[in-house]
Amino acid sequence: xxxxxxxxxxxxxxxxxxxxxxxxxxxxxxxxxxxxxxxxxxxxxxxxxxxxxxxxxxxxxxxxxxxxxxxxxxxxxxxxxxxxxxxxxxxxxxxxxxxxxxxxxxxxxxxxxxxxxxxxxxxxxxxxxxxxxxxxxxxxxxxxxxxxxxxxxxxxxxxxxxxxxxxxxxxxxxxxxxxxx
Numbered sequence: 001x002x003x004x005x006x007x008x009x010x011x012x013x014x015x016x017x018x019x020x021x022x023x024x025x026x027x028x029x030x031x032x033x034x035x036x037x038x039x040x041x042x043x044x045x046x047x048x049x050x051x052x053x054x055x056x057x058x059x060x061x062x063x064x065x066x067x068x069x070x071x072x073x074x075x076x077x078x079x080x081x082x083x084x085x086x087x088x089x090x091x092x093x094x095x096x097x098x099x100x101x102x103x104x105x106x107x108x109x110x111x112x113x114x115x116x117x118x119x120x121x122x123x124x125x126x127x128x129x130x131x132x133x134x135x136x137x138x139x140x141x142x143x144x145x146x147x148x149x150x151x152x153x154x155x156x157x158x159x160x161x162x163x164x165x166x167x168x169x170x171x172x173x174x175x176x177x178x179x180x181x
Contacts, residue, residue, distance in 0.1 A: 004040045009175035011037040012153065026153050026177055028124055032066065041067065044174060045150065046074045052147055055117040056080050058108070060135050061087065063124035067152065071122065080112045082121075082135045093142060097134035106134050108142065115143035125153040126173065129160025136169045148172055155179075 011034055013027040031037050045067065056078040059068025065081065072079035085094060085105040092107040113119065121135050126149075136146045146169055154161050154173035161171045 004044045005175040008037060008041055008044075008152065009177070012175070012177075014177075014181070024177075024179065024181075026125060026155070028063065028066075028152060031152070041152065041174065042070050042074065045071050048150075048172065049075060049120060052120075053118055054120050054147060056113065056119050056144070058082050058112075058119050058121050058135060058139055058144075060106070060121070060123040060131055064122045067124065068122040071120075080108060080119075082106050082108050082138065093138060095134040095138040095141070097130040099130060104131070104134075106131065106138060108135075108138060110142070113139065113142050113144040117144045118147050119144040120147055121149045121169075123149075123151050125155065126151050126160040126164070126171070127155050127158045129158075129163040132160065133164050133167055133169070136164070136167070153177060 011031045013030045015025040015027050018025040054077045057068045057072040058080045059065045061083045069079050088107050091110040093110050094105050094107040096103050096105045119139050123132055126132055132149050139146050148170040150172045152174050154176040156176055157179050164171050
């Protein structure tokens with residue numbers, strides 16, 4: 001957890017029973033609307049990654065873009081969108097992953113990275129880890145080196161961060177929520 005983890009966590013809203021009964025949705029909208037909190041979030045990521053010589057931030061569609069773009073700007077590295085299937089206009093490579101009830105697919109442009117590029121994979125939240133793991137595998141397949149996967153929120157009880165680590169990728173989360181919080 002970052003030095004601002006408790007503060008960032010306090011600004012995130014929990015919406016009970018959304019999108020369905022029994023689910024506590026972690027809403028980052030209040031964090032984004034609070035200029036001081038959003039600045040602390042981005043600054044925290046900048047301090048963590050400024051010495052890691054990153055070539056790119058690969059941010060996952062769509063909320064990962066919100067943090068990934070300003071971070072790429074601050075770190076003076078490229079920004080690469082990892083999009084849902086069918087959203088990129090050029091030649092793409094893709095990775096399929098399993099959801100609770102089916103499958104999904106993420107893509108990136110085939111020319112997004114050069115072999116050996118140092119990449120940070122960014123999203124807003126890790127739940128079951130499927131999307132983040134698919135993005136990391138896709139980047140690895142493309143020749144990029146995943147330095148770390150990063151997120152604002154981890155939901156450890158859903159097992160995603162553990163699953164990502166078991167596949168050999170490092171995980172960083174600013175804060176985490178247990179189911180009962």
